Amino acid sequence: xxxxxxxxxxxxxxxxxxxxxxxxxxxxxxxxxxxxxxxxxxxxxxxxxxxxxxxxxxxxxxxxxxxxxxxxxxxxxxxxxxxxxxxxxxxxxxxxxxxxxxxxxxxxxxxxxxxxxxxxxxxxxxxxxxxxxxxx
Amino acid sequence: xxxxxxxxxxxxxxxxxxxxxxxxxxxxxxxxxxxxxxxxxxxxxxxxxxxxxxxx
Numbered sequence: 001x002x003x004x005x006x007x008x009x010x011x012x013x014x015x016x017x018x019x020x021x022x023x024x025x026x027x028x029x030x031x032x033x034x035x036x037x038x039x040x041x042x043x044x045x046x047x048x049x050x051x052x053x054x055x056x057x058x059x060x061x062x063x064x065x066x067x068x069x070x071x072x073x074x075x076x077x078x079x080x081x082x083x084x085x086x087x088x089x090x091x092x093x094x095x096x097x098x099x100x101x102x103x104x105x106x107x108x109x110x111x112x113x114x115x116x117x118x119x120x121x122x123x124x125x126x127x128x129x130x131x132x133x134x135x136x
Numbered sequence: 137x138x139x140x141x142x143x144x145x146x147x148x149x150x151x152x153x154x155x156x157x158x159x160x161x162x163x164x165x166x167x168x169x170x171x172x173x174x175x176x177x178x179x180x181x182x183x184x185x186x187x188x189x190x191x192x
Contacts, residue, residue: 047153
């Protein structure tokens with residue numbers, strides 16, 4: 001009975017230690033990693049599978065990876081792609097993704113990749129909220 | 137892959153992330169995820185029919 005308040009105090013002390021932004025950065029670089037760091041295995045696995053699945057589906061549909069920003073729409077697309085963290089960097093290094101949209105499904109694939117990046121940012125912010133105690 | 141399959145995949149992936157990140161308890165996460173999935177799918181079908189009738 002007496003250990004419960006101690007345990008809560010210990011948990012609070014543990015959560016206030018360390019680098020607060022680590023789950024945010026890890027979650028951005030690798031989808032789901034922020035939740036894994038916080039030992040939220042189930043949530044992390046589902047987030048990782050969803051974001052990786054969406055990114056891979058986008059590449060399979062011959063979606064385009066934005067490499068530069070020539071106009072405002074390219075800037076927005078590049079910002080979304082950068083949300084994928086290391087996935088984007090590795091894909092660029094491996095030469096994955098189409099340079100230009102040539103088929104109809106490639107346009108959808110491009111959106112899949114951008115949205116995967118945006119969802120990854122949402123997941124990383126969620127990990128940060130869990131780390132700071134803003135969310136249970 | 138058909139367009140409808142792409143819509144379903146998009147709805148599934150986005151709904152999972154929305155459910156987990158926007159709600160706090162597992163039960164609410166599942167309910168919100170299903171709600172988002174249905175909303176994505178139904179609105180895509182409704183808009184498709186609307187564009188079909190407008191384009192005729």
